[in-house]
Amino acid sequence: MKKRFENWIYPKIEEAKLTKYNWLVQHKKNLKLGKKTDIGAFCYINAKEGVIIEDDVQIGAGVKIYSIDTIGNKKGKVILKKNCKIGANSIIMPGVTVGENSVVGSLSFINKDIPSNVVAFGIPVKIIRKINEKQI
Secondary structure (H helix, E strand, O other): OOHHHOOOOOOOOOEOOOOOOOOEEEOHHHEEEOOOOEEOOOOEEEOOOOEEEOOOOEEOOOOEEEOEEOOOOEEOOEEEOOOOEEOOOOEEOOOOEEOOOOEEOOOOEEOOOEOOOEEEEOOOOEEEEEOOHHHO
C-alpha cells in the first residue's frame, strides 16, 4: 500500500467540531469511515441520512458531502467506494454513489451516481473516460 498511509490512525471525530485535520461531520453516528482514508482540510460532511466512505478513499480540501438537501427536498445515503478520489471543492449531493477507483475532478457538482473505474468532472458531473487496469 502507499507509504503515505503506513502510519494511518483513525481520526478522532466529535459532533460538529473540526478534527485535527480541519474537517467536520454533522450526525457523526451515521458516518462509516473506512481505513486509510484521506480527507482534506475544510471538508464538510452531513451524514444525517448516512455517509459511507470506504477504504483508501481520498477527498480533496473543501469538499462538501450532503446526505440531505433541505432546499431541494432530497435525502439519501452517500457512498464513496474503495479507492475513489474526489477533487477539491467538489459537492456531492444526497443519494449518490461514486464507484471504486473512480476519479472526480475538482469543482465538480456530483448529483448522480458515478460508476467504477471512470474519470468524471464538471457542473453537473459528466463521465469523461474509463480507467483501465494499468491506470488503477
